[in-house]
Amino acid sequence: MDEKNLENKNDLFGFASFDKYESEHIAAPQYSYWKSVWRTFVKNKFTVAVAILMLVLVLFALIQPSISGYDPLIAPNVNNAEMRFIKPCAEHIFGTDNLGNEVFDVVWAGARNSIIISFVCTFITMFIGVVVGAIWGFSKSMDKWMLEIYNIVSNVPFLLLAMILSYVLGAGMGTLIFVMCVTEWVFVAFFIRTQVMIIRDREYNLASKCLGTSTWTMIKNNILPYLISVIMTYVSRMIPSLISYEVFLSYMGLGLGVTKASLGRMISIYTSYMNGYPHLFWIPVTVLAVLSISLYIVGQRLADAADPRTHM
Amino acid sequence: MSTEDREVILSIKHVDVTFETGHKKKLRAVKDANFDIYKGETFALVGESGSGKTTLGRAIMRINPCSAGEILFEGKRISGKISREEDRNVVRNIQMIFQDPAASLNERATIEYCVSEGLYNFHLYKDENERIEKVDRALESVGLLPEHKSRYPHEFSGGQRQRVGIARAMIMDPKFIVADEPISALDVSIRAQVLNLMNKLKAERNLTYLFIAHDLSVVRFIADRIAVIHLGEIVEIAESETLFKYPMHPYTVSLLSAVPMPDPIVEKTRHHIVYDPSKLEQTDEQRELREVRPGHFVFCTNNEFTRYREKMDRMEQEIG
Numbered sequence: 001m002d003e004k005n006l007e008n009k010n011d012l013f014g015f016a017s018f019d020k021y022e023s024e025h026i027a028a029p030q031y032s033y034w035k036s037v038w039r040t041f042v043k044n045k046f047t048v049a050v051a052i053l054m055l056v057l058v059l060f061a062l063i064q065p066s067i068s069g070y071d072p073l074i075a076p077n078v079n080n081a082e083m084r085f086i087k088p089c090a091e092h093i094f095g096t097d098n099l100g101n102e103v104f105d106v107v108w109a110g111a112r113n114s115i116i117i118s119f120v121c122t123f124i125t126m127f128i129g130v131v132v133g134a135i136w137g138f139s140k141s142m143d144k145w146m147l148e149i150y151n152i153v154s155n156v157p158f159l160l161l162a163m164i165l166s167y168v169l170g171a172g173m174g175t176l177i178f179v180m181c182v183t184e185w186v187f188v189a190f191f192i193r194t195q196v197m198i199i200r201d202r203e204y205n206l207a208s209k210c211l212g213t214s215t216w217t218m219i220k221n222n223i224l225p226y227l228i229s230v231i232m233t234y235v236s237r238m239i240p241s242l243i244s245y246e247v248f249l250s251y252m253g254l255g256l257g258v259t260k261a262s263l264g265r266m267i268s269i270y271t272s273y274m275n276g277y278p279h280l281f282w283i284p285v286t287v288l289a290v291l292s293i294s295l296y297i298v299g300q301r302l303a304d305a306a307d308p309r310t311h312m
Numbered sequence: 313m314s315t316e317d318r319e320v321i322l323s324i325k326h327v328d329v330t331f332e333t334g335h336k337k338k339l340r341a342v343k344d345a346n347f348d349i350y351k352g353e354t355f356a357l358v359g360e361s362g363s364g365k366t367t368l369g370r371a372i373m374r375i376n377p378c379s380a381g382e383i384l385f386e387g388k389r390i391s392g393k394i395s396r397e398e399d400r401n402v403v404r405n406i407q408m409i410f411q412d413p414a415a416s417l418n419e420r421a422t423i424e425y426c427v428s429e430g431l432y433n434f435h436l437y438k439d440e441n442e443r444i445e446k447v448d449r450a451l452e453s454v455g456l457l458p459e460h461k462s463r464y465p466h467e468f469s470g471g472q473r474q475r476v477g478i479a480r481a482m483i484m485d486p487k488f489i490v491a492d493e494p495i496s497a498l499d500v501s502i503r504a505q506v507l508n509l510m511n512k513l514k515a516e517r518n519l520t521y522l523f524i525a526h527d528l529s530v531v532r533f534i535a536d537r538i539a540v541i542h543l544g545e546i547v548e549i550a551e552s553e554t555l556f557k558y559p560m561h562p563y564t565v566s567l568l569s570a571v572p573m574p575d576p577i578v579e580k581t582r583h584h585i586v587y588d589p590s591k592l593e594q595t596d597e598q599r600e601l602r603e604v605r606p607g608h609f610v611f612c613t614n615n616e617f618t619r620y621r622e623k624m625d626r627m628e629q630e631i632g
Contacts, residue, residue: 225420
């Protein structure tokens with residue numbers, strides 16, 4: 001290589017400047033937990049379809065009875081024999097029953113009460129259960145006596161308790177809600193306690209402890225965000241099962257009084273017309289089943305979407 | 313440097329940590345640990361897995377309670393039950409850097425929350441602006457950017473996460489830091505980065521480190537003094553170079569012989585010394601830490617002590 005070329009080379013090369021913070025930059029777009037939950041949830045077409053179905057059913061059940069004005073104590077067509085036992089047709093979508101009432105109205109009025117009861121009960125039991133369970137999981141001294149309470153409560157037959165309470169307090173919506181909440185929260189609390197114990201001693205919680213974080217802040221910021229998905233799974237199982245409970249208790253005659261429309265009582269009355277008019281039995285049962293299943297599926301899919309492992 | 317005239321920041325006095333392993337079975341994870349850490353030094357605790365080094369570190373952080381003895385910080389007892397005020401004082405002044413940066417950050421919280429958690433707990437800010445400014449400064453001091461505040465831990469690399477862990481500890485302005493194997497979960501290529509950062513922060517903020525590790529080559533690089541722990545017993549304490557030059561206790565000798573050398577020829581011909589406790593003097597006499605040379609302690613009996621002193625004289629003559 002001759003001199004001239006070397007000189008050129010010196011001109012050609014220079015020191016490249018670099019920014020040492022450039023390598024620290026994260027190019028990926030901002031992560032947002034709830035946005036990712038939403039994106040995962042709507043990704044599946046089936047889930048979206050079921051969610052729409054569920055929303056329509058729930059809204060319909062909540063709104064329709066106030067339009068139809070159905071009241072189980074008033075049977076306007078009770079003396080009109082022509083209006084009884086009409087099979088489903090264009091004019092009477094779900095047909096009419098033994099009292100000449102529109103089954104369509106009766107079903108939605110019953111469904112509304114079932115939905116309200118199950119939503120209220122789920123909210124109360126989950127709220128009490130999660131708060132108590134979270135503290136229970138942290139406190140060793142509380143664990144001793146809470147376990148005894150759990151053992152006692154979980155061994156009391158639920159039906160027996162429901163029967164006694166509804167006889168003592170009298171049938172009604174308030175009683176039914178109380179009956180379903182009074183023991184259920186203990187099971188939720190026990191479930192949450194176990195979950196809390198699993199993640200309580202993880203290293204990031206020790207780190208928080210070393211930073212002087214109080215137990216309550218730790219529950220709020222370190223424990224509960226990790227439990228969103230398991231809590232949602234629990235809720236998605238609980239809502240349909242409480243609807244069934246309500247129906248079952250009303251079917252047994254322990255639930256709502258005669259003044260309130262109830263799917264359970266309806267089914268129990270309509271069972272006797274099973275041979276002649278099977279639609280009376282099958283329509284409320286089908287509505288109940290579709291409602292429960294859609295609530296369950298939506299809950300499950302939401303719970304899955306709430307698990308950040310599905311976000312990647 | 314003589315050790316007498318230096319200020320003791322943390323003093324561990326005959327500390328035992330015991331775990332219950334099943335019914336009436338007990339495991340003494342740390343046995344009669346007894347040493348002082350001086351202000352401004354990096355004190356390393358080395359030992360193999362299960363030797364109790366992390367347990368001792370956690371006893372200082374008061375995660376594991378001491379079953380005997382006491383730990384003094386700046387002359388005040390911090391083990392056992394202490395008042396709420398002192399507890400807050402200790403939390404502010406003693407912080408920890410954890411081993412696994414992936415496990416020690418809350419995955420559901422943003423970096424902003426992770427770093428300002430301590431600030432929230434002690435309300436160390438006047439208003440939101442000051443808090444954010446403090447977080448920015450803490451992130452900057454560990455080489456991270458203010459834009460990282462809104463990110464979640466899983467978006468970071470291992471080294472970045474560990475630096476978030478360091479920022480979280482540093483924002484409290486502590487005097488003493490327990491670093492529990494801060495680099496052993498990191499990739500080899502970024503270990504030096506984190507170690508240099510720790511050294512830089514130490515110089516800037518006049519910190520004292522208790523550096524827990526099992527990697528002796530790292531310890532040699534960072535530590536001023538080293539304590540070797542074996543099965544819960546501190547077997548030797550010495551200044552870093554002295555320990556590498558004149559290892560006295562057979563366990564230390566064996567541990568040093570296991571340090572890998574980056575030279576295949578040396579590695580092939582190397583003689584690894586296996587530690588055999590049965591070769592120690594068999595006696596009922598209680599062993600204790602005895603000072604062979606000023607500042608150089610070895611866990612031994614009286615007879616062994618005489619032998620170690622002779623060995624020390626011989627080695628000093630040989631090496632010069």
